[in-house]
Amino acid sequence: MNATLSELWPYLLLLLVGFLPNEAWRVLGLVLARGLNEDSEWVVWSRAVATAILAGVIAKLIVFSTGALANIPLSLRVGAAICGCLAFWVARRSVFAGVLAGELVLLAGGLLFPS
């Protein structure tokens, strides 16, 4: 690969496997914008698939961490995520409280048990 191509390659990938598969749904919405019930069975199923995919990504980021997060032990990462979820519930479904609690547990654990 020559220099120009190797620099442009990540952008080409962005268009092919990022932009196009994502944008297709927006364009489809623009073209077929006629009565689609938010609660139709097809929408319920597609939302479940999208939620499960996102959950899979979240779990992978926590369980199979890379880079700086991989230096923190697995048990601490999972424990911090569980504490974050508990704080989220306790604080009446507050995303902010959940994220803050998860981060504080991770930070405190990392300071107490340096790897």
Add this chain to the structure above:
Amino acid sequence: MTATPAISAAESPARAFLAGFKSAVTSVFFLVLAGTYVGIGALAHDFGFSAWWLMASSICVWAAPAQVILISSLGGGSALIEVAIAVSLSAIRLFPMVVALLPLLRGPSVRTRHLLLPAHFTSVSMWVESLRLLPSIPRSRRIAFCNGLSVGYLGTAVTFGFVGFFLAAGLPPLLAGCLLFLTPMSFLTSTIRNSRQMVDGLALLLGLIIGPVLTAQHVELDLMWTGVAGGTLAYAIHRIRGAKK
């Protein structure tokens, strides 16, 4: 929460655009987006993408879940077809959102090309605020307002993406690890909050379990199968329970 911006039809589209921009940067979503994109910036740095690439991905993909999938799977060396399928499956929700938004923007002098930008800008933050604010805005100024709102949100995302990227590069390892933890933690809690029905919560739980199991077993196209299997199983349980009632 911001007060509903007062705009009259007599004001110029530029003023409506600015009013939209202003309501974006003063809304509750400003903080949510800033935090999310600091995390995504750190993630992009971690997986070896450039800051400019991250900016380009925010502008042209403009959907945080799709960007997280794109960065982590592309950076993690997944097959390109798998990345494309996973991104596409995560983006289906955009379809009904665009369908619901457009009737608010349509009008006698509105052509399809005027709707291209609002359709592209459709994402959770912009969509929620548009549905809340647009009804109180004169129809002739809605597209300008909506574009201003979207540019405000997108600008926030791009700016804080850079912040996260360069923080991740300069912070000591433990703090950089905490920065990387922002994405899974914020997505986990916001997905729980967005779970409107039992089927959504079930899909989340199944995805959290199936995802790492398939990865540990080195299953090909693990993300796609996590979505299809977890989502369909959740849907099936939802139907069976519904039938019993």
